[in-house]
Amino acid sequence: MLDLISVNKSFNIGTVNEKHVLRNLNLHIDDGDFITVIGGNGAGKSTMLNVICGAYIPESGKIILDKTDITYFSEWQRAKFLGRVFQDPMMGTAPNMQIEENLALAFRRTKRRGLSWGITEREKEIYHTSLAKLGLGLENRMTSKVGLLSGGQRQAVTLLMATIQRPRLLLLDEHTAALDPKTAAKVLELTNEIVTQNNLTTIMITHNMKDAINIGNRLIMMHEGHIIYEVSGEEKRNLQVSDLLKKFEEASNGEFANDRMMLS
Amino acid sequence: MSILLTFLSGTAEGLWWAILTIGVYITYRLLDFADLTVEGSLPLGAAVTAVMINAGVNPILAVLISFLAGCAAGFSTGILNTLCKIPPILAGILTMIALYSVNLRIMSDKATVTITSETLKEQTMNLLKISNVNLNSVVIGVIFCAVIIAVLYLFFGTEIGAAIRATGQNKNMSRALGINTNVMTVIALMISNGLVALSGSLIAQFDYGSAIVTMGQGSIVIGLASVIIGEVIFCHKDHNFAYKLSAMVFGAIIYRCIIAFALRINIFKATDLKIMTAVIVAFALSLPVIKEKLAIRKMKIAHIKENAAQEGKKHA
Ligand SMILES: Nc1ncnc2c1ncn2[C@@H]1O[C@H](COP(=O)(O)OP(=O)(O)OP(=O)(O)O)[C@@H](O)[C@H]1O
Ligand SMILES: [Mg+2]
Numbered sequence: 001m002l003d004l005i006s007v008n009k010s011f012n013i014g015t016v017n018e019k020h021v022l023r024n025l026n027l028h029i030d031d032g033d034f035i036t037v038i039g040g041n042g043a044g045k046s047t048m049l050n051v052i053c054g055a056y057i058p059e060s061g062k063i064i065l066d067k068t069d070i071t072y073f074s075e076w077q078r079a080k081f082l083g084r085v086f087q088d089p090m091m092g093t094a095p096n097m098q099i100e101e102n103l104a105l106a107f108r109r110t111k112r113r114g115l116s117w118g119i120t121e122r123e124k125e126i127y128h129t130s131l132a133k134l135g136l137g138l139e140n141r142m143t144s145k146v147g148l149l150s151g152g153q154r155q156a157v158t159l160l161m162a163t164i165q166r167p168r169l170l171l172l173d174e175h176t177a178a179l180d181p182k183t184a185a186k187v188l189e190l191t192n193e194i195v196t197q198n199n200l201t202t203i204m205i206t207h208n209m210k211d212a213i214n215i216g217n218r219l220i221m222m223h224e225g226h227i228i229y230e231v232s233g234e235e236k237r238n239l240q241v242s243d244l245l246k247k248f249e250e251a252s253n254g255e256f257a258n259d260r261m262m263l264s
Numbered sequence: 265m266s267i268l269l270t271f272l273s274g275t276a277e278g279l280w281w282a283i284l285t286i287g288v289y290i291t292y293r294l295l296d297f298a299d300l301t302v303e304g305s306l307p308l309g310a311a312v313t314a315v316m317i318n319a320g321v322n323p324i325l326a327v328l329i330s331f332l333a334g335c336a337a338g339f340s341t342g343i344l345n346t347l348c349k350i351p352p353i354l355a356g357i358l359t360m361i362a363l364y365s366v367n368l369r370i371m372s373d374k375a376t377v378t379i380t381s382e383t384l385k386e387q388t389m390n391l392l393k394i395s396n397v398n399l400n401s402v403v404i405g406v407i408f409c410a411v412i413i414a415v416l417y418l419f420f421g422t423e424i425g426a427a428i429r430a431t432g433q434n435k436n437m438s439r440a441l442g443i444n445t446n447v448m449t450v451i452a453l454m455i456s457n458g459l460v461a462l463s464g465s466l467i468a469q470f471d472y473g474s475a476i477v478t479m480g481q482g483s484i485v486i487g488l489a490s491v492i493i494g495e496v497i498f499c500h501k502d503h504n505f506a507y508k509l510s511a512m513v514f515g516a517i518i519y520r521c522i523i524a525f526a527l528r529i530n531i532f533k534a535t536d537l538k539i540m541t542a543v544i545v546a547f548a549l550s551l552p553v554i555k556e557k558l559a560i561r562k563m564k565i566a567h568i569k570e571n572a573a574q575e576g577k578k579h580a
Contacts, residue, residue, distance in 0.1 A: 118426035
């Protein structure tokens with residue numbers, strides 16, 4: 001369903017700070033894939049998602065979604081197909097708007113906006129049931145400002161916002177990294193539930209190797225702007241964290257020894 | 265009695281400036297965009313109105329066309345900011361400077377154009393049979409503000425209105441939710457400057473009786489002062505949007521009344537008005553910092569006292 005074909009992306013071209021981040025990156029995603037992405041700091045994981053969602057336009061290469069070339073679609077145009085949750089809990093919501101207003105914005109992700117009401121009574125019932133499913137009691141606080149929620153609650157709301165209209169592809173960039181371990185586990189569980197129940201095609205970046213192994217059907221490892229290792233199905237299920245670490249060592253000649261990958 | 269009269273004239277003036285204040289509120293608070301275009305779109309509205317009324321155009325039609333002229337000014341700033349990626353302040357300044365020339369063109373190179381034909385002021389006074397000029401202004405001003413608040417209340421409840429509010433708060437999220445943040449920024453700037461020009465049109469008709477090319481000077485600061493006064497006095501918790509807009513109207517009225525009363529005391533001259541405004545705004549904007557400093561000072565004193573008390577106990 002999605003293909004990245006020889007994608008190249010550099011920053012600060014023509015200056016001393018020039019940095020070639022994505023290098024001939026190729027990736028093919030099938031319908032229903034749940035891909036976890038691991039890799040050291042600066043490997044280009046976030047940049048890959050940003051190129052997919054249109055925050056950055058690559059210098060060369062193509063991005064094909066369902067046979068449509070979307071390489072030059074702007075960010076808001078691609079939003080029709082994409083659901084996104086960011087690492088920073090602040091980034092996914094409008095803090096001074098109510099929970100239900102935020103959901104109403106997300107509910108219209110795939111539609112053209114006009115002069116009809118920004119939120120209707122009928123929708124509110126949908127939001128109520130969806131929020132109840134999160135199990136955080138937020139269905140009773142629908143008119144609270146999102147700014148009053150904790151990071152974990154916000155990430156849960158953002159996750160709901162990203163999926164309330166079924167996205168063709170869900171992009172998760174370390175969306176549990178800013179949360180404490182218990183909350184992170186809860187949000188991850190919700191993620192897994194939502195993705196499997198709706199059979200969503202998903203890319204999830206994580207620094208937790210256990211999660212990367214246990215969740216999803218495919219795992220890719222990135223290093224210096226391209227994919228250096230890929231595993232799926234049975235083989236992925238039998239993978240050990242130590243195997244992954246070894247792959248890292250091989251790829252980087254031991255330079256990962258101090259990387260935060262080791263911690264998780 | 266004369267205090268009452270000062271109050272009445274302050275209220276009348278405040279109501280015209282309230283429309284500008286609502287415009288400033290839309291950009292400054294909803295869009296998070298400090299828009300200096302205001303200083304050019306206020307005289308633009310006045311210039312368009314004066315020239316058109318003198319040419320025999322119906323005053324109400326002149327008001328509407330002023331609004332559209334203001335929209336065009338906002339459009340210019342919006343394009344400079346969104347397409348050319350010029351920072352908000354600078355984009356506003358560029359349009360403002362350009363408008364100075366435009367306004368002089370409209371006014372045929374005259375610094376002041378006196379309105380010689382019948383304005384909305386005379387028309388409404390004849391119609392409503394209110395003999396007191398200021399009372400008539402208050403009645404008409406309240407009607408204008410009420411209609412504008414009602415329309416804006418409805419508009420910002422629509423899908424596009426919600427998208428504008430979202431754009432002002434989180435552009436990243438907005439784009440991820442399929443909102444064209446550039447278009448929303450331009451729309452908000454157009455509405456805001458349309459209202460400011462409308463305010464200029466009414467000031468020219470009801471207050472000055474003319475268009476003055478320099479009348480926009482300091483208007484952004486007056487608008488901000490009114491926004492802040494409205495918020496500090498009336499907005500302490502989560503209010504609905506119509507309430508917040510009404511608070512802006514009262515903010516503008518209170519600001520005008522403060523100025524009117526300050527001018528009655530003989531220490532101040534009319535030319536001191538701008539420094540007074542600057543002081544009010546600077547004070548209001550630094551209020552959060554002052555509050556924090558005071559709170560820390562209080563804690564520090566308590567801390568020192570506590571330490572001293574413990575020292576005392578040790579020695580005892
Ligand atoms: N907007 C930008 N301008 C300049 N350089 C950038 C920009 N975005 C990313 N980079 C650089 O590109 C490289 C890859 O960054 P990216 O954020 O994709 O890494 P990552 O794999 O997500 O790392 P992390 O695990 O730390 O999130 C880094 O060296 C980073 O400094
Ligand atoms: Mg990253």
